[in-house]
Amino acid sequence: MTTGAKSALSRDAVLDAAAGLVKRHGPGALTMRGLAAELGTAVTSIYWHVGGREALLDALVERTVADLGEIRPSGRTPERRVVSVALGLRRRLRDRPHLVALVHERGLTERMFLPAQRALVREAHAAGLRGARAAEFVRAVQFQVVGHVLVERNRERAPAQHPGEEELWGAETAGDDPALARALACPPDTEQLFLTAVGALVRSLLSAPGA
Amino acid sequence: MTTGAKSALSRDAVLDAAAGLVKRHGPGALTMRGLAAELGTAVTSIYWHVGGREALLDALVERTVADLGEIRPSGRTPERRVVSVALGLRRRLRDRPHLVALVHERGLTERMFLPAQRALVREAHAAGLRGARAAEFVRAVQFQVVGHVLVERNRERAPAQHPGEEELWGAETAGDDPALARALACPPDTEQLFLTAVGALVRSLLSAPGA
DNA sequence: ACCTGAACACCGTTCAAGT
DNA sequence: ACCTGAACACCGTTCAAGT
16 A cells, blocks of 8 residues: 555655665765666656655654664673663664764764663663663763764774874884784774773773762 | 965965865865865866865865874873873864864774874873783773764754654653653763763773783 | 656866966 | 866756646
8 A cells, every 4th residue: 555566656665765775885875866766757756755855864864763673681780781782782783884874974873872771771770870870871871882883883984094003003112012012003803892891881880889 | 485475376275275164164065166266266276286075085184183183191090191181082072073073974083093092002001901901991992082072073963853862751751760861851961971981981991800 | 646857056077278 | 387167977956847
């Protein structure tokens, strides 16, 4: 009833094609004319169904956020459960790098975190945090997770960071710590780094006395 | 000798005007034709001096990174000194929000952290961390700081996060913690949040035994 | 209600031509 | 060596017109 089998153009069909284009070739590849060509219609039909490019991107972003779905914590201690939520969100975001970039560019980065927020509040309560302290905990984890994914995505996209860390840490810069120079000279294991950082943050915030 | 007083177009003059445009009206406002108009020359002159738009952006990004300058730690304990470095970098990045966005979009996010990296290594050593553990510490702080600034900048740019946290936490969603609902319903104090998060991460990583 | 082509005002870039 | 205008191939968007 909604998406006919052959050619009846619909709002959903337009959004599907647009999402496919972005997912495959990035947001830059989403042009009204290219999209129309992909759909086999005139450019102006898109305007009738979803409006201009801004409206199209808004709808795409809305869709992406909705598609993230629920996140169920796993593990026995609050710390483990929070880390599992963080890992789950990270995986979801990494699955749609281009769409996440779109959401970010359009200023809705925070909304990507909403599905995880309720779960996090529960864990904060389970760990004994309440009120403003619990809110601060949730926010800190939120910024940490989303921020990490943004930085991570960025590194993977940039093949050569010209005078990057690689040649900066050419073994003699580090004074007397060759192991450190070696570690900083090659790209980080971002998953391991994510685990370490989130774990450290959560451990610290769940155990600290009132600030 | 470099930038003549009146009209001699030079590479630096072009970059200056471009940086000004981006700083005032964002990267979207940087068009070759608009820039030429601002400079009072033909569009094609820009091509002769700095090349196409990509080359122009590359040069701008290079400039931004170079302008970040050195960061001197202050404070007595390693933890305080690391936090001071993080605060310093955050301030520098927040001073040039549009240019930072440019650097990020062009995949050079990490290079923005290089000026702080050496300082951080010193503090890691001072705190007794060495080798791979010290490198992991530096990386964790780096991702935390840059990521936080990216998320922060994003929130400030988005005026209305439609069904955002505000109405999600309408006091009854939070079970029995009205103070938490109230806290999550209004925008966070990002500076305070930054301090708390970085402090917690650093404390945890500087004190933990070998993983 | 749905779809169309023509037209407008913008882009970045190239190139042959000037001095 | 430096600067120019004309031209090309793209954009997003509007609008009057079709069915």
